[in-house]
Amino acid sequence: MSAELTLGPNLFHWPAQQKLDFYNRIADESPVGTVYLGEVICSKRTPFFEKELDSVAERLERAGKKVVYCSLSEVVIKRERNLLREWAEQEGRDLEVNNTAALLYLKNRPHRIGGLLNVYNEETMAYLAGEGATHFALLPELPRSVIEALGVRARQLGVGLEVQVFGRGSLALSARCYHARAHERTKDNCQFVCEEDPDGMTLNTMDDQPFLAINGIQTLSYGYLDLMSDMADMRALGVTHFRVMPHTCDMIAVTRLFDDVLQGRMDAEEGEAKLRELGIDAPFINGFYHGAAGDAWVSPVAAVPA
Amino acid sequence: MIKPELICPAGTPAALRSAVDAGADAVYCGFQNATNARNFTGLNFTVPELEKSVAYAHERGTKVLITLNTFPPAGKFDLWKEAVDNCARLGVDAIIVADIAVAHYAKTHHPDLRIHLSVQAAASSPEAITYYVKEFGVKRIVLPRIMTVSEIRGLVEEIPCEVETFIFGNHGLMVEGRCSLTNYATGLSTNMDGACSPAACVKYERDADDNMSTKLCDYTIDRFGPNETAGYPTICKGRYKCDARDGGYYAFEEPISLNASDMLPELINAGVHAFKIEGRQRSRAYVKKVVAAFREAVDSIMAGQEPKLADLVALTEGQKQTEGALKTKKWR
Amino acid sequence: MTTAPHSSRAAGGRGGFPFLPPLPLFLLNPILKRVVHKIAADNPDMFDRLGQHRHAYFLIDPVDVPLMLYLRPDPEALDFRAVGRRRAPPPHIARISGKFLDLLTLMDTEQDGDALFFSRDLIVTGDTEAVVCLRNALDDVEEPIAESVAAMFGAPGKMALNSLRRMAENAQKRKEAK
Numbered sequence: 001m002s003a004e005l006t007l008g009p010n011l012f013h014w015p016a017q018q019k020l021d022f023y024n025r026i027a028d029e030s031p032v033g034t035v036y037l038g039e040v041i042c043s044k045r046t047p048f049f050e051k052e053l054d055s056v057a058e059r060l061e062r063a064g065k066k067v068v069y070c071s072l073s074e075v076v077i078k079r080e081r082n083l084l085r086e087w088a089e090q091e092g093r094d095l096e097v098n099n100t101a102a103l104l105y106l107k108n109r110p111h112r113i114g115g116l117l118n119v120y121n122e123e124t125m126a127y128l129a130g131e132g133a134t135h136f137a138l139l140p141e142l143p144r145s146v147i148e149a150l151g152v153r154a155r156q157l158g159v160g161l162e163v164q165v166f167g168r169g170s171l172a173l174s175a176r177c178y179h180a181r182a183h184e185r186t187k188d189n190c191q192f193v194c195e196e197d198p199d200g201m202t203l204n205t206m207d208d209q210p211f212l213a214i215n216g217i218q219t220l221s222y223g224y225l226d227l228m229s230d231m232a233d234m235r236a237l238g239v240t241h242f243r244v245m246p247h248t249c250d251m252i253a254v255t256r257l258f259d260d261v262l263q264g265r266m267d268a269e270e271g272e273a274k275l276r277e278l279g280i281d282a283p284f285i286n287g288f289y290h291g292a293a294g295d296a297w298v299s300p301v302a303a304v305p306a
Numbered sequence: 307m308i309k310p311e312l313i314c315p316a317g318t319p320a321a322l323r324s325a326v327d328a329g330a331d332a333v334y335c336g337f338q339n340a341t342n343a344r345n346f347t348g349l350n351f352t353v354p355e356l357e358k359s360v361a362y363a364h365e366r367g368t369k370v371l372i373t374l375n376t377f378p379p380a381g382k383f384d385l386w387k388e389a390v391d392n393c394a395r396l397g398v399d400a401i402i403v404a405d406i407a408v409a410h411y412a413k414t415h416h417p418d419l420r421i422h423l424s425v426q427a428a429a430s431s432p433e434a435i436t437y438y439v440k441e442f443g444v445k446r447i448v449l450p451r452i453m454t455v456s457e458i459r460g461l462v463e464e465i466p467c468e469v470e471t472f473i474f475g476n477h478g479l480m481v482e483g484r485c486s487l488t489n490y491a492t493g494l495s496t497n498m499d500g501a502c503s504p505a506a507c508v509k510y511e512r513d514a515d516d517n518m519s520t521k522l523c524d525y526t527i528d529r530f531g532p533n534e535t536a537g538y539p540t541i542c543k544g545r546y547k548c549d550a551r552d553g554g555y556y557a558f559e560e561p562i563s564l565n566a567s568d569m570l571p572e573l574i575n576a577g578v579h580a581f582k583i584e585g586r587q588r589s590r591a592y593v594k595k596v597v598a599a600f601r602e603a604v605d606s607i608m609a610g611q612e613p614k615l616a617d618l619v620a621l622t623e624g625q626k627q628t629e630g631a632l633k634t635k636k637w638r
Numbered sequence: 639m640t641t642a643p644h645s646s647r648a649a650g651g652r653g654g655f656p657f658l659p660p661l662p663l664f665l666l667n668p669i670l671k672r673v674v675h676k677i678a679a680d681n682p683d684m685f686d687r688l689g690q691h692r693h694a695y696f697l698i699d700p701v702d703v704p705l706m707l708y709l710r711p712d713p714e715a716l717d718f719r720a721v722g723r724r725r726a727p728p729p730h731i732a733r734i735s736g737k738f739l740d741l742l743t744l745m746d747t748e749q750d751g752d753a754l755f756f757s758r759d760l761i762v763t764g765d766t767e768a769v770v771c772l773r774n775a776l777d778d779v780e781e782p783i784a785e786s787v788a789a790m791f792g793a794p795g796k797m798a799l800n801s802l803r804r805m806a807e808n809a810q811k812r813k814e815a816k
Contacts, residue, residue: 074481075431076452084433101433104440118428118483120377120498123407141486141495142379149380172485172542175430175452175631176638178557182550187638203546205526206519206554211546212487214557219480221490287493293523294490318687318778347767348687348774505767512763536756539766561756589777592750621753 003235003242005259006034006162008115008137009070009096010246011170011215013045013194016052022246023056027063029252031259032244035060038070038087040098040116042177042216043080044190046072057093066094073098073116074173074217096137107131115139115164115243116173120146122153135160137243140169140225143291144237151238160240165227166254167245168200168213168220169285169294178214187217198248210282221294223285228261228275229268229300230289249280268300309608310578313371313470314597315586317349322359322370324590329601332369334402335359335586340382341389342373343426344586345500353392360396369399373586375424377405377483377497387411394419402448403427404483409442422446422470426483426497432464439467446470448582450482451564452631452638459576468579473566474596475584476623477630479542479559487541491523508539520544529554537561537624561624567600567615569632571607592621663705667719670707673787674718677779678711680786685713687775691768697721697730700738711772732764739806746784746803747777 007026010019026035037057039046057067075084081101088095088105097103098114108131115137119125125136136159138147147163154161179201180190194201200213200220213220224247227234231242242262244255257274260266275284287296314330316322325333336342338350351359356372363370372393378386386408393401394416401419403409404426412419425448429435438444446468449458462469480487485502489495492507509521516532520539527544530536537543543561545554564584566573573581581604583596596618603613619627631637678685685692688711695717698707708728710717721727734741740759743749751773754760762769776783788799 075434077457081431081433084431099431099434100427100429100437101431104433104437116484118377118405118497120405121380121383121407123378123383123410124405127406127410139486141489141497146380146498153380169490171487171490172480174480174558175450176479176558182548182555182557186636188635201548201550203548203557206529206545206547207526208547209525211525212490212541214548219487219558288489291493293493294486295524296493318774320778320780323780346770346774347689347691348771352686505770506765508766510762510766512761518758518761530758534758536758538752588752589750589773590747592752595750620757621750623752623756625756 003231003240003262004033005031005255005262006241006243007032007036007251007255008164008167008243008245009036009038009040011041011168011218011220012198012200012246013042013048013192013216014198015195016048018198019049020052020056022251023060025252026255027060027065030255032065032255034066034068034241036068036070036096040070040073040114041218042194043072043074043077043083044187045192045194045216046083068094068096068112070096070114071098071102073114074175075099075101076175096135097133103128103131110134112160113137115162116170119150122149125150125153125159126157129157129159133159135162135241137162137164137241140164140171140221141288141294144230144233144289145291147234147239147289148237154240155238161238162241162243163227163234163239164225164243164245165231166243166258167224167247168222168282169225169288170218170220171212171294172219174217174219177216178219179216182214190216221285223283223295223297224280225286225288226272226275226284227286227289228258228271230286231258231262232268247280249278253278272300307574307608308577308579310574310604311369311580312597312600312604313580313582315475315583315588315593316359317344317346317586317588318590319351319355319359321586321590321593323362324594325597326363326366326368328594328597330368330597332371332399332580333359333363334371334373334582336373336375337389337392339385339389340376340498340500341378341386343375343424343496343500343502344373345376346505346587349587353396356392356398357396360398364397371400371402371422372398373402373424374408375402375404375426375483376500377426378408379495379498383407390416390419400445406441409438409444413442417443420445422448423467424448424483425450425472428481428483430481432461435461435465435467439465446579448472451477452481454635455569455572455576455632457635458573458578458632462577469577470580470582471566471573471578471632472564472584473570473573473581473600474618475563475588476538477559477562477564477628478540485542488522491525491541503538503540510539535561535625543623560626562626562628563622563624564630565618565622565627566629566632567603567613567618569629570603570613573632574607588621596621663720663722666705670718670720673790674709674716676790677783677786678713678716680781681779682713684775684779685711687778688771691731691765691771694731694765694768695729696768696772697727697733698741699733699735700741701735703738711775730764732762732766732769734769735761735763737809739802739809742784742802743806745776746782748782748803748806
C-alpha cells in the first residue's frame with residue numbers, strides 16, 4: 001500500500017508573513033503530499049490569517065499538494081460556534097474535524113477525523129466511518145497495540161489512517177489560556193503574547209527540568225515526537241499517512257528526511273542521525289508508541305516488534 | 307422551578323451507604339477496573355458489591371448511576387460491553403459514558419438504559435451536546451466546569467436534554483477527556499486506564515528543612531514550604547518555572563476546590579437539573595459532611611429560605627475554594 | 639523509598655501522649671494482637687481491597703507518642719505491634735505520620751485523609767499507592783474501627799475513646815480558632 005507524508009496544521013501563532021513564507025517554501029520544496037491548514041487552537045488568532053488562507057491553499061494545490069482545512073479544537077463561546085458553523089458549511093474543501101460539535105453539521109458528508117478528537121477504538125472508528133468519516137488522524141498517546149487494531153479495521157472500512165511522526169505532541173486542551181496566565185493576563189486581554197513562542201513556551205519543573213510546552217490553551221510535550229524508525233512497522237499495521245507537525249526548525253530538511261525514509265530511499269538509521277544534526281533544541285521521544293511513558297525514548301533497535 | 311437532584315460520589319459500598327443516608331438523590335460509582343476514570347487501587351465496586359448497593363439505595367429511594375466514563379482502547383472493548391451489560395442487568399438508573407462506541411452499544415443493546423453524557427466527553431457547546439442527544443438518545447449532559455452561570459442558562463434553553471453541573475470538589479482545569487499529561491509522565495493513560503496521577507507513580511519527599519516535594523515519576527511537580535498547604539499530585543495543579551516568571555508559579559491552576567454553594571440559587575434559576583459533588587476518591591467522612599451540607603442547602607432554597615451552609619473549606623484542596631468559571635469568564 | 643526525617647511538622651511538640659502512660663511493649667503488644675485479629679475477623683472483605691499490598695509492612699507514626707505501630711494487614715500472617723523510637727524502625731514499604739488524635743479520628747472515619755494531607759497534618763512517605771489502598775480498605779469498614787476496638791475493652795474502653803474524641807474535637811476547635 002502506498003504511504004504518504006503529510007504536514008499537519010500549524011498549532012502555533014506565527015506572524016502572518018512568517019506563515020506565508022513558510023507555506024510558500026513548503027509548496028516549492030517539500031515532498032509532503034497533503035497539507036492541513038487552519039487555526040486549530042485559538043479562535044482569537046483566526047482573523048490574522050483568514051484572508052491569506054485560500055490563496056495559500058491555491059498556491060499549495062498548484063504545487064500538487066492536497067489541502068485539507070482543519071476545525072477549531074475548542075468550541076464554547078458564540079464566536080467559536082459561529083466560526084465552526086461557517087467552517088462546516090463551506091463547500092469544495094476537504095475538512096478535518098477536531099471538535100465533536102462539527103460532527104453535527106457534517107453527518108453523512110465526507111470528512112476527516114483530526115488528531116485531537118477521541119478515537120480510541122475500532123468501534124468508534126466504524127461508527128464515525130458510517131456517518132461519513134473517510135480518514136482518521138490518531139491521538140499521539142495511542143500505543144502500537146491500539147494502532148494495530150485500528151489498522152485492521154481501517155483496512156476493512158477503506159478509510160485512511162494517519163499517525164503523527166514528528167513534532168511536539170498535543171497532550172491537553174483547556175478553556176483557560178496558559179500563555180496569558182504566565183504573563184498575568186486573562187484570555188480576553190492576552191495581547192497575543194503566544195506569538196513570542198513560535199514552538200511553544202517551555203515549562204520547567206522546580207528542579208529546572210524541562211517538562212512541557214505551552215501554546216495558548218494547549219499543552220504539548222517538551223520533547224519532539226520522532227517515529228521515523230517506526231514508520232515501516234506502522235505501514236505494516238495499516239497506517240497510510242504519516243504526519244509531520246510544523247515547527248521553526250528547517251521543515252524542508254525534516255520533511256525530506258521523513259519522506260526519504262518512508263519511501264525507502266534512505267535507511268532509518270541514517271535518517272535519524274541526520275535529523276539529529278538539524279539543531280532541534282529538545283529531546284526526541286517515542287514512548288507512547290512503544291507503550292512507555294510518552295516522554296521516553298525507546299531505542300528503536302530494542303523495540304523491534306514481537 | 308425544578309428541584310435539582312443532588313448527585314453524590316461513592317468510592318466504596320460504605321461510602322455509598324453514607325451518601326444515601328446523608329440525603330443523596332443519586333449516587334454515582336464505578337467498577338473496579340479501567341471502565342471508569344477513578345480506577346485507583348482499593349477503590350470502587352465489584353459486581354456483587356454493586357448489586358447489594360443498588361438494593362440498599364433503591365430501598366431508600368436513591369438512584370444509582372454508574373460511571374463508564376473512560377475510552378476503551380482498541381482490542382479491549384469487551385470489558386466496557388460487559389460493564390454496560392452488568393449495569394442493565396442490575397437495574398441501575400443510568401450510565402455515565404464518554405466514548406461514542408460505548409454510547410452506541412448501550413443504545414442498541416439496552417434501549418431502556420438511560421444514558422448520561424460524562425464530562426469526559428468534553429461536550430461544551432449546544433452543537434456537541436445535540437450531536438450526542440440525536441445519535442445516542444442521551445438524556446443528560448454533565449457540563450464541563452468552564453461555563454459561567456449565564457452561559458449555562460443559555461445552554462439549558464438551547465439543548466434537548468437535562469443539565470448537570472458540578473458544585474463542589476476537585477477543580478480540574480484541563481478539558482476533561484482531552485488530557486494525556488499523566489500518560490506523558492507515567493505511561494498510564496487517564497482516558498484508557500482510568501487513572502490521573504496514579505498513586506503508584508507518586509512520591510512525597512521531605513528535606514531537612516521540612517519542604518515537601520511531590521514527584522510524579524521523574525518530575526517534581528510541586529514543592530511546598532513548611533507552612534504551605536498541599537494539593538493533589540496532579541500535573542495541572544503543579545508549580546513550574548518559565549521565562550516570563552520569576553520563580554515557580556501555578557502554570558495551570560493552584561491547589562483549589564470548586565465550591566459553588568453561594569451560587570446554588572442562581573444555578574437553580576438557570577434551570578439546572580442536577581448538582582454534582584466530585585470525590586469518589588475521598589473518604590466516607592468527606593461524603594457524609596459534604597452531602598449533608600448540600601442536602602440542607604438545596605432543601606432550604608426550595609423552601610424559600612436562606613440556605614445555611616456548613617463551612618467546607620477544611621475539605622477543599624489546598625484549603626482554598628473558588629467559584630471557578632461559574633462566576634466570571636475572567637477565570638479563563 | 640524515602641524515610642521521613644527526624645524533624646516533623648506534624649509533631650505536636652507539647653503534651654506528649656495525652657491518654658496513657660506508655661505501656662511496656664511486652665504488655666501492649668498482646669493487646670494490639672487481639673485488636674487486629676478482631677478487626678480482621680469482623681471484616682474479611684477488607685483484605686480484597688488491599689490486593690497485593692496486604693503483604694506489605696506499614697509504619698504508623700503518631701509523632702506525639704513515644705512509640706510507633708507496625709502493621710502487616712495480611713489475613714494469613716497478620717502482624718500489628720508497637721515498636722520503640724530509640725532504634726531504627728523495622729523495614730516498611732510506607733510510613734504514615736501524624737498526630738495521634740488525627741490518626742485516631744482518621745480510623746474513626748470522622749476525618750477525611752485528603753483534608754489532613756492538604757493541611758500537611760498527615761505525611762506519607764514511601765509507597766503512596768500502598769497507603770492509598772490501605773486507606774480505601776479501612777474506609778470501607780462499616781463499623782468504625784476505633785469503636786470496635788473500644789468495645790473490646792467494655793465500658794472503660796468506651797470511656798477512653800470518648801475522652802479521646804473530646805480531646806480531638808477540642809484540638810480541632812483550637813486549630814480553627816487560630
